[in-house]
Amino acid sequence: MKKKILASLAALTLGGMLTNVPVMAQNAKVAYLVGITGPIAGLAPTMVQSMKFAAEQVNTQGGIGKGGKIDYSVYDSGCNPQLATDAATKAVNINGAIGMVGPSCSGEVIAVANSVTVPAGVLLITSSGTSPKISTLDDKDLVFRTVPSDDYQGRALARTLKAHGTDKVAMTYLNNDYGLGLAEAFSDEFKKLGGTITASRAHEDKKPSYRSDLAELAKGGADTLVIFAYGNSSGLTIVRQAMENGFFKNFIGADGMRDESVIKALGDENLKNYLVSAPVGATGAGFEKFSKEFKAAGGDPNGTFAATSYDASFLMALAIEKAGGDKAKLSKALREVGSGQGEAILPGEWAKAKQLIAEGKPLHYLGASGDLHFDEHGDVAGNYALYKVSGNAFVEVEKIK
Amino acid sequence: MASIGLINYATFMGTMIGIYGILALGLNVQWGVTGLFNAGIAGFFAVGAYLSALLTAPPSPERIMGWELPVAFGWLGAMAGAALIAWPIGRICLRFRSDYLAIATIGVAEVIRLVLRTEESLSGGARGITGVPRPFGGFEYSLSQFAYFALVIAVLLLVYWALERQLAAPWGRMMKAIRDNEQAAAAMGKDIAKRRLEAFVLGAAVMGLAGALYVHFMRAITPEAIDPMISTFLVWIMLILGGSGNNRGAILGAVIVWLIWSMSEFVTDQLPADVATQAKYIRVFLIGLMLQLILRFRPEGLLPEESGQRTSYRSPPSSR
Missing domain, CATH: 3.40.50.2300 (Response regulator)
Structure with missing residues (x-):
């Protein structure tokens, strides 16, 4: 009995891992951690949808680098630090994600940043963690958020x-x-x-x-x-x-x-x-554009954290493009696209952004949730x-x- | 990438399994050996985690303590603190019969959780405590993970060894006698109330230690981490699945449940994207299904309790 269980478990494990082998080298792997199960399960579907929507827009408008795509995987963080760190460890180590959008709840962000992403040098952008504690984390400039601190x-x-x-x-x-x-x-x-x-x-x-x-x-x-x-x-x-x-x-x-x-x-x-x-x-030009497009794609742009989740996902793509897919340069690249200087990019204007980055011109992202300009803590003013x-x-x- | 990543992931899982294994061992002392239905594991886990964090973290203006003591003091303090909290609770609640005890302990755990959640000056409130040091935390990512994993496993083995000794001693046999027939044990002159309290406090101390190991691994603690689902009921499932009354069963249960909990996501991710998000719920379902199957076909758990002489592996499991 015991052996049988162990054997089937091993088979399950191996099967799961073998099918997760990287597909193409130039693809940029990004992990979306959202509390799909757990206390914010009601908000999660819209958040996931808007993150995916941003990635799809990037992929249909030229993708990353030369022919690469944003290769995203969605993980369940359960709004709980045990599950979130588990999901983050999988995302970073097994999937090989170079950037992470999420996790959703503040407690998760703190645990994941402390024990997984910061030590592993992975960029993290949360779209819904609002605790002031996130500002003061010792994060080597790797933790950002698109939602303002309370x-x-x-x-x-x-x-x-x-x-x-x-x-x-x-x-x-x-x-x-x-x-x-x-x-x-x-x-x-x-x-x-x-x-x-x-x-x-x-x-x-x-x-x-x-x-x-x-x-x-x-x-x-x-x-x-x-x-x-x-x-x-x-x-x-x-x-x-x-x-x-x-x-x-x-x-x-x-x-x-x-x-x-x-x-x-x-x-x-x-x-x-x-x-x-x-x-x-919810009034700016960025939101209007996002709202129209997201609605057309069947989403609810007014959903809680829909706009910030979209922005986090889109900014991640911008940073990856700007850094040329180099994990070590992501944080600096994100600072550049979130500096408030250069030509404004609205949600969904990936082709334009890609063009500007290729020409080496400065740009900044005028997002669905407002003008995203990061301060020294990686926070947005709101x-x-x-x-x-x-x-x-x-x-x-x-x-x- | 792949192999180093696999090792990192395995190390992480190993550490979590170690921590949950210690929790399950603590529960085994209370339920498996003594028959005390403690449904408030999260409470003792929380006391250990917060106390160790307060003893070792740097001070902060918004809450008490923050003494920056060495981590070992945090661990010892966590055990002592959880035991101290368990003592009055046990004094009051252990007079209840099993199902009433379960309700009382759930209540106590909720009280602890709500106090930690609201008493800002004590625990940092909803925002918790950050900046908790991790032994070997200064090392590079993989090495730091591995070193801490080794430490957790060493603690797990130490706890296992100590409990095995304790249960093999006359004390362990006496506890089982009390569990299986309280009146008979009382007739033999055993002080039932005192002995049950001993087991309750010992188990709570072990749970407190697990909390301390957890908080130093995550380097932070927030009230979300002491949610009853993840830190009480998951532990119960581990123990029942592995085999209550058997320390190795407790550890095996922790291994299996955590592996399923963590790895089922790889499998559900192979499903089409439309349903992959919904399929995240499958792991919750799988754990439940597993529990049903075990209770139906093997109620004594995968590694049942060894009855009577410690050498008689082939004897039938004791009925409960």
């Missing part, structure tokens, strides 16, 4: 509020990495600028009443409440109860609060003092704007920095 939005919002003359706020945030990341960045920046946070409370999701939290928050005497939560859940309840009981007059939120269910539930006439910050990637409620929709008030 840190950035919180700070931008704090600066804007302060510039508008708000000095005193109370703050409440959902107790998860999203809420916490925003709250920390916001309060750090707000205090640095001389503002006062009269009270700060974490709250748990899906409670029927937050009145006791609100009463505590209101004690400090601030009339502005900053809420880092989701507008279809605890955020809505908090705003409603704060209004009913007159705890606060002004409400400020981040992208999670930019949710039309708030307007539907409370009515726009009650939301005159409701302001939210949110990414504006483009945010402040929105107010008008009629049944959110309209932009101003860009924030």
Whole structure:
């Protein structure tokens, strides 16, 4: 019994490996690690689809180098570090990937970078890991992301509020990495600028009443409440109860609060003092082009992380082309295409980009999720704007920095 | 490329198998030998991982500790910490009968996980702890992987040897007597509650060690790593499949389950691209199927417990 099992296992192993022998030398091997199973399984199909879509566009418009293709493989990272490092080890060592797009969740990115890709010298671009910890990894300049760190939005919002003359706020945030990341960045920046946070409370999701939290928050005497939560859940309840009981007059939120269910539930006439910050990637020329093409290919361009995943995949291709397929030069090449200088390349303009690279001219990628310009940590700044409620929709008030 | 890559991959798998093997050995002390249904492995794994990380990682303004002690202290601390946490839990929960104990331990593991997830000043909260040193971490990639693999295997063998000795001793026979017939053992004058607590604490310490080995391998820990699916139920499957009550069975189970878990992806990738993404779920299915088959056709596991005299390999397995 035991022998039989071992034998069939060995056969399975060998079979799996033999069929994975490299196909063509000039092809560029890229691994897409996405949490296909696990907690973000709902987002994964769109992410995979948009990554593949970018690779297909590259391959149909001339591919990599002379007749090469992006040879991608999709791995399941399970939103879990054990599975993600396993998948990354397979991708790097068995498949021989020179670049990796993903993994999806922040914890995975940290584990994979620490124990697989950075030691192995493989470039990693994540399209959905938002933890500020990723910025400070000791990564030999091999970890990048196309999605802004949570840190950035919180700070931008704090600066804007302060510039508008708000000095005193109370703050409440959902107790998860999203809420916490925003709250920390916001309060750090707000205090640095001389503002006062009269009270700060974490709250748990899906409670029927937050009145006791609100009463505590209101004690400090601030009339502005900053809420880092989701507008279809605890955020809505908090705003409603704060209004009913007159705890606060002004409400400020981040992208999670930019949710039309708030307007539907409370009515726009009650939301005159409701302001939210949110990414504006969804308006630029890059997004329009991507949106049209991705829709035509059967994808949902507004899907969560669809645009950032597309960008990560496309940038990886650009870096490979620029580096001439040399793994050691990838990070430098990615910096060059993400420097914000040179001619702008929109999503899908691979033939043009290939031409420019061949001529040695500088270019930069104006992506679906905005202008992707990497800072020294390999982070993108993100483009945010402040929105107010008008009629049944959110309209932009101003860009924030 | 191919051969070096294969070696790197094998080393990685070997390290993970070693870590899971130690977890399964810890569970074997509790379930296989003593009959304690611990469904909170993730909790002890987490305590070991976080404690070792806190003892050895550099300090950070947002949380406590960060003492930068040598890794060996982290490992010892992890074992001691997991044992210390297990002691009061055992005192309270071990009075429950098996199924109630399972519920209580699941609850305890969830409490530990939620505390680690939310208490920022203790554990770094949802963002976890980074910058944990790895022994031989300064070496080049392949060499560093291999050196750590060797270390993990050495620890696995050491734990195996120590547990084998412990179980071959009168203590081991007594534990099995308690497991198989509590009343009879009590009638013989054995202090059931105290002995069960000993086994529970010993198993928890071994699980804590596995957590420490894991955190130094990954150089970081986040709450996602202590998800019950991957760090409790997978270990249970390993032990049941390999053969509970048998230390070699526990290790064999870890080898087989991890190989299937990791390698099935190569096979599903051969499917057409349209279904390859969906097919990633096959490995979850395969593990479940395997468990069903084992429970149906070989409930005692691949390497059943050796009953009675340690030399009588041919004797029929003890019924549970």
